[in-house]
Amino acid sequence: MPRGYGFRKESSWQILIGASVIGITLLAALCVVGLSLSLLGHFTLGGLPHVTWEFLTEAPRNNNTEGGIFPAIYGTVMLVILMSILGVPIGTVTAIYLAEYAREDSPFTRWVRFGVNTLAGVPSIVFGLFGLGFFVQFVGKGIDWMLGLGLSWGKPAIIWAAATLAVLTLPVVIVSVEEALRSVPRELREAALALGATRWQTIRRIVLPHAFTGILTGSILAVSRGAGEVAPIMFVGAAYSLPELPKSLNSQFMELGYHLFVLSTQSPDVEATKPLQYATTVVLLLTTFVLNLAAILLRLKMRKQRSTGH
């Protein structure tokens, strides 16, 4: 018997409405799918042919109108590595608190959760302002003042950009690491505790090793998010064009997303650099999607481990 078969015979307008409800929603769904795929297709088709070995390995020349994007790739990689070093430990410890120590009903826990959610909702440009006002103007200038260095840290630099992105991606790390910790079977903890291990010993020797994949997933998601963000780093350290690679933590750097922004809006001849723009987009997209894919696969593996039982 078909679902929802009624006794009363349907009038034809009811059938019409029913069909149009389904039709309209189907249309919307197809639109969403179509938009996503056309976005992907447009850049893959338009950009891939322009990604050459020279493009990947050379520095930009002639005011960004020729050459490649190697400094931008290098800068992005350094940026996200620094960001992970700064952000992942804090995020992981917060997640440990939420998953292992927190009592759900305590006000403290509610505050921490509120903090995570709020932080995730702050606009990215505001993080940029924060990076400038706090890291550059306060921390950086403070270091200069204390060490009497003149002006070496109190200016936009890769370390401040990384710190800003670390703050921005903190919620991503916390949420996914917490999920990973919660997926560690209860019995393992109980067995360890029953053997006389303390709580911290249990976490360090049993829970954390089991949740390692999850922590990795969290970091990868954070990296993929951070690699695509431009607004927070525009005035905290990203450079317009900088053929040499950043040498120290207080150098400026080039970044893929910012480079795309510069190429497509600030260049004297936008049409001439179109191939460069598309190729940059493809490299940026590939970076984020490969990272996202890795995270999804790791998460699947994690869930499978959980469902088949350790």
Add this chain to the structure above:
Amino acid sequence: MRVRRSRWGEKIVERIIRIVALSTITLITLIFLFIAREALGILSSSDSPHLLPVPHEAAPEIYGGEGNAGAAPEVYNPEAEFPEVPMGARSPAPQPGNGEAHPGLLQNLLSTVWQPVASQPKYGLLPLIAGTLKITVLALLIAAPLGILAAIYAAFFAPRRFRELIKPVVELLAGFPSVVIGFFCLMVVASIVQETIGTTYRLNALVGGFGLALAILPIIFTITEDSFANLPRYLWEAGLAVGARPWQVVLYIMVPAATPGIFAALLLGFGRAFGETMIVLMASGNAPLLSWSPLEPVRTMSATIGAEMGEVVWGSLHYSILFLIGVLLFVVTFLLNIVAEFWVRQRLLRRFRGIIS
């Protein structure tokens, strides 16, 4: 003895973990304090020499358009950018009577002209606020019907295959960096809009709004779909049991029951669009006009910060006002979040924020 010692260790470790867990709250407080601190400069900074409008090579009004010769700053040059502004020059504490430093500043802020780089700088925030609201509403008008209807289809009518397809596809869309979406609008959407509607300005609010819609579509879809999935099954079954057709159950029972979730989806979508920077910076034309037409260029608050912060003299009045705009953005999204939090179950929020967004 060993047991005793490890207990001590336990206590210390737990303390440390608790303190680190406070980091998110600490960071939010710091964000607010330090943005507000820089914004307070409008009260304390007087028009001392370094605040005088710097002769600027006529800052381009429209970024991202054709023939834009916007001379963006070259590689960072410390000497040029820091005309020895001492830390104290922006003393955060507004001294009494210092509010008079800029007579008529409030009127200036509430005026309708944003012309920060002029001999008589005008800092009217109204066009920026109006522009932000206009483009955000446009984005919602595009993304909300699409997202909600698609979520209804995916949750209730879709064959299994299609459901398994649409979710990763939406995640794919969510994975696009906003600078790429902005670039797409700049290159493709702007041309399409111009050819079909024949607009005077290639980059306008509609193009930017469409880009924002692409950015918030995954949020609206995911949260709506999640709130459908979390409805108790018996609603569906009871509806069918009394003889309603599936579409009737959906329209008269499921959708009304999921209203809080849909509302939260819209709210969070609004918040995201409100603060989004790169898309509007690249695709909306960036002219601070005060108009109702969706086909004219528009300048949002976030884009103003993004476009001007790089060239502003640190510590100047203009600089402080850009931070003031940041404070506004922060406060509005903060309040939106609190309301959304109130409506949506914590779990939903966490799922979407950590993993999808």
